[in-house]
Amino acid sequence: MKTLLRTQNPQTRVAAKIVAITCLSLSLSLPLLARAEGPSELPTADPASVGMSAERLERIDGALQGFIDRNEVAGTVALIARKGKVVYFKAQGYRDVEQEAPMTTDVVFRIASMTKPITSVAAMMLHEEGRYLISEPVSRFLPEFSDVRVAEQTTDEDFFVGTPYKLVEPRRPITIRHLLTHTAGLSNVYRAPIQPELIKHYLPTKEGETIADFVRVQAALPLNYHPGEHWEYSRATCVVGRLVEVVSEQPLDRFFQERIFEPLGMTDSHFYLPTEKVGRFAASYTPDENGKIVLKEAPTPESRFVGDSGTYFMGSGGMVSTAADYYKFCQMLLNGGDYNGQRILSEQTVELMRQNHTGDLPIWLRGPGGGFGLGFGVVTDAGAAGTPASVGTFSWGGAYCTVFWIDPVEEMVGVLMTQVRPYTHLTIRQTFLNLAYQALED
Numbered sequence: 001m002k003t004l005l006r007t008q009n010p011q012t013r014v015a016a017k018i019v020a021i022t023c024l025s026l027s028l029s030l031p032l033l034a035r036a037e038g039p040s041e042l043p044t045a046d047p048a049s050v051g052m053s054a055e056r057l058e059r060i061d062g063a064l065q066g067f068i069d070r071n072e073v074a075g076t077v078a079l080i081a082r083k084g085k086v087v088y089f090k091a092q093g094y095r096d097v098e099q100e101a102p103m104t105t106d107v108v109f110r111i112a113s114m115t116k117p118i119t120s121v122a123a124m125m126l127h128e129e130g131r132y133l134i135s136e137p138v139s140r141f142l143p144e145f146s147d148v149r150v151a152e153q154t155t156d157e158d159f160f161v162g163t164p165y166k167l168v169e170p171r172r173p174i175t176i177r178h179l180l181t182h183t184a185g186l187s188n189v190y191r192a193p194i195q196p197e198l199i200k201h202y203l204p205t206k207e208g209e210t211i212a213d214f215v216r217v218q219a220a221l222p223l224n225y226h227p228g229e230h231w232e233y234s235r236a237t238c239v240v241g242r243l244v245e246v247v248s249e250q251p252l253d254r255f256f257q258e259r260i261f262e263p264l265g266m267t268d269s270h271f272y273l274p275t276e277k278v279g280r281f282a283a284s285y286t287p288d289e290n291g292k293i294v295l296k297e298a299p300t301p302e303s304r305f306v307g308d309s310g311t312y313f314m315g316s317g318g319m320v321s322t323a324a325d326y327y328k329f330c331q332m333l334l335n336g337g338d339y340n341g342q343r344i345l346s347e348q349t350v351e352l353m354r355q356n357h358t359g360d361l362p363i364w365l366r367g368p369g370g371g372f373g374l375g376f377g378v379v380t381d382a383g384a385a386g387t388p389a390s391v392g393t394f395s396w397g398g399a400y401c402t403v404f405w406i407d408p409v410e411e412m413v414g415v416l417m418t419q420v421r422p423y424t425h426l427t428i429r430q431t432f433l434n435l436a437y438q439a440l441e442d
Helices: 010-029 033-035 057-069 116-126 178-180 196-200 211-220 236-250 252-264 275-280 322-336 348-354 427-438
Strands: 076-081 085-096 109-112 148-154 165-168 284-287 293-296 319-320 370-372 377-379 394-397 403-407 412-417
Touching: 057 076, 057 085, 057 427, 076 322, 076 427, 085 322, 116 252, 116 348, 178 236, 178 319, 196 427, 211 236, 211 377, 236 252, 252 322, 284 412, 322 403, 322 412, 403 427
Parallel strands: none
Antiparallel strands: 076 085, 076 412, 109 319, 148 165, 284 293, 370 377, 377 394, 394 403, 403 412
């Protein structure tokens, strides 16, 4: 098989790769639930015992394999749990196509914006401790936001100011809730032509730079709109992460490790992957003009996601994790803040977080039928959203095509990990969700 994969004939190579991946998937599928036990201690069950069809769950295998066979993704790890039991946990395809490294359930992925819910949970833990109210101005804790201005477009009635916009006083201060719900007025780095400084500081530019440096840049730039009046996906959760650091007097990575990861047993979740774990790190890919994957970053010790001395903890992204680790985080939220006897939040706080806090504001990243809670999107109208997920389901994804959802009505968690960016040409995340719901039997 390796000889066939190395052939110079493209058609033979693709055919051999499809056979290899299919065989690999079939060989891995049967023992995967057993493999999920042991060190990770995931609770498993026969699907029928929690009201799901094993036969229908198997449809997921073929659907995800199709994306792999079409060279649209390299490989996947998919997990579904219901009523606190994992009923589907499978790896398919490759962790690294170029090295012919098979995908396994313990592979580590870049989770990007799936960092945001973790940061939001950290913030709400401090809220529970009485350190602040989410209705308070963030400037009370981060004084760099004490003198922000809003950029408004100039009109014919405005006198000439030398720029296409004028700076005005905000109608209200930025609150912590504005930051958690992306209604603070902060700009999205991809949609901010008047804020090139923000784009320049998106990632650290010099050794030793911290998120505090980025937040100072962010606070010095004008807001795109008045706080509370529009929803704009942004680096607001970086400000939340900095808030956690200031109030807790700990770097964000240490707070996560001590207060969330260690209690939940999330042993493979990091801002910077330890070098000894690179052998489980997934390669990342990007689509070519035909939507076929091309290597973007090999999983090597030179990756910016790897190392033992990083100082830039974004809050809004940058983390790596596994499907098993992220499941534990999700199950904690579904359980009302508790997992395996470790309480992270109260039930009332989780309930508050998963409510829609944005009213009728358009959530342009999600489309109709959705609102936004304190850290993730929320289904408010399943029909308008065109989803089988229950009203109240909360979820989010990452820029490398990872995604999770938590359905309190069906008591279900789904986690899908793969690595391709951008991914907007793919339907893999919605396909996975749809196939999970069609397997429900009660």
